[in-house]
Amino acid sequence: MLGLFAFSSLLGFAQKYNYASFEDYPTPSGSLTEMTYSSAQTDFQLWAPTGQKVELKIYSAGKDGKVIKTVAMKRASDGTWHATVKGDLDGKFYTFNVKKDGKWLGENPGINAHAVGVNGHRGAIIDLATTNPAHWCCDEAPKRNDVVIYEMHHRDFSISETSGIEHKGKFLALTETGTHSPGGHATGVDHLRELGVTHVHILPSYDYVTVDETKPEVPQYNWGYDPLNYNVPEGSYSTNAADPKARIREFKEMVQALHQNGIKLVLDVVYNHTMDIDGSNFQRTVPGYFHRQRPDGSWGNASGCSNETASERAVMRQYMIESVKYWMTEYHVDGFRFDLMGIHDIETMNAIRKAAEEINPDVLIYGEGWAAEAPQLPEGKAAMKAQVYEMPGIAAFSDDIRDALRGPFSDDKQTAFLGGLKGNEESIKFGIAGAIAHPQVDVSKVNYSKAPWTAQPHQMISYVSCHDDMCLTDRLRASVPGIDETQLVRLDLLAQTAVFTSQGIPFIQAGEEALRDKKGVHNSYNSPDNINAIDWSRLDTHPEVFAYYKGLIQLRNDHPAFRLGDADLVRKHLEFLAAPDCVVAFRLKEHAGGDAWKDIIVVLNGNNSAQEVTIPEGNYEKVVDNARLDLNGLGMVTGKKATVAPRSALVIYSK
DSSP, rough: HHHHHHHHHHHHHHHHOOOGGGGGGGSSSOOOOEEEEOOOOOEEEEEEEEEEEEEEEEESSSSOOOOOEEEEEEETTSEEEEEEEEEETOOOOEEEEETTTTTOOBBBBBOOOOOOOOOSSSSOOOOOOGGGOOGGOOOOOOOOOOOOEEEEEEHHHHHHHGGOOOSTTTTGGGGGSBBBOOOOHHHBBHHHHEEEOSEEEEEEOEEEESOOOOOOTTTOOOOSSSEEEEEEEEESSSSSSSSHHHHHHHHHHHHHHHHHHOOOEEEOOOOOOOOOOOOOOTTTTTTTTSBBOOOTSSBTTTTSSSBBBBBHHHHHHHHHHHHHHHHHHHHHOEEETTTTGGGGHHHHHHHHHHHHHHHHHHHHHHHHOOOOOOOOTTTTBBGGGGGGGSSSSEEOOOHHHHHHHOOOTTTTTOOOOOOSSSOOHHHHHHHHHTTSSSSSOOOGGGOOOOOOOSSSSEEEEOOSSOOSSSOOHHHHHHSTOOOHHHHHHHHHHHHHHHHSSSSSSEEEEETTTGGGOOOOOSSTOOOOOHSOOOTHHHHHHOOOHHHHHHHHHHHHOOGGGGGGHHHHHHHEEEEEEOOOOOEEEEEEEGGGGGGGSSEEEEEOOOOOOOEEEEEEEEEEEEEEEEEEEEETTOOOEEEEEEEEEETTEEEEEEE
């Protein structure tokens, strides 16, 4: 019996640390939370089923300094290692180190740190309740009729002296009120409230690698698509990166201030890859498990960043779901934008949506429905744009309408509808309808999609530019020969009229309402402030642009015809009208969506000459005409013909 017991123990040892496939790995019996603090003791756990030993190390400092305590963790049957340290450890720091195949993989804060020291290499032991701002328990997201997304980078938004903001490049910039441009126009959160946007989409704001948080006085810039600790705010956006509580408290203060100003917050999340493989907390915890491999054993690279994560594996899926829930419950985040969503599998995205809706039925989830190259997933299983109809309640960006308006992503100098190039009309109509099946849209003529890809129109994000491309003004200068400032403004406003009158969710890049430029830089992910900073003085020199954008948002908010939200209603009420080349015209008819206006006609003209379209005979009031917008009216159109000015839009309605 003793010999059999000894043999069974050895066999059990082999089963504990070596598995035939990733599907055989034991899964955690509970959550992936790795540190639970109380004043009496702190409990630690780490899921590391292939580890032979795991050590917990306690430090007094978040960087440098000697270990003050080393604890050998004990393994449970589910592959999770546990340790409890008695006493009050508030303000201390910790790391894990896993030993596998006789080698220590390297100290790290685990895969699921909720607080870290400077630069994120050590976890921080804190009482999260002490990071809550006053009245945090009463914080609630505002209720809004529509969704209008405003994408911003913290540094771009506030770093310029023209912003009038004190906390430049910080979370707290969005808590300041009473700030102004040199000419007196409201900036900061006052500006956002006046503009009327409903959601602020912040570029990655979790702890990322490429900005050295120990040097706040040194100008440093990155978009943040190089993840380190996914569940901790980025320290360089706080006023004190060395204080683990500061970044958490200030992020919460930002969310609270936005909510108090009627604005929701969307967090840009980058679960699709890690900064690298060897330095990744995931790889140092369970090597190979969290990243996909090609058939030859090399790392998959659907992100274009040397790796791709494996969302289809049970614990990576659990991790993503828990992370989204954590940002919603701890930080009151209202939505998520998934970077390169096409790398994730459809089942995981649907599970995330279900879990998020249980916390907040109004949660907003959208992403990029593509990848840098094909992910290591079976055909049809990836959350690509073409599969959005399989993901209810999840939206994707429409490159169809984007590139039909301004030209292809691959060639900055190539124009499209905005440059008077015919042949893009069907792609724009497809975007106007929200990428649903519509009897008047010939999908065979759409630029990238040969089949409808949404089940409902709100699954399409309508936009013409975002952070990772030329901004709209730069693109127009690059692609429309001889364009002057007047023509630039006209085409800018025309583009956004298409975006805001579509049945999808409108999305704009921060500063577009102030004719922002990036001096022609296509990919400004690490460009200096003189490229990326928004010059808010342009609000003073071009107030008509801001007024037009504000008016488009108001038009959409006031008139449900532009946001029907149901594919059958769109097919019933949205009628495209015959139009010349490089003109798109449509009617929203019969009090669409219960609108007070009976018929609304929108005409978009990309030609450098006036164009005429035939309309149902009647008496119409103009609210958009010749690059002007006034919801109080701009005159009448009577009869069966309507003329639209060059490079502009016409919006008319009848009662």
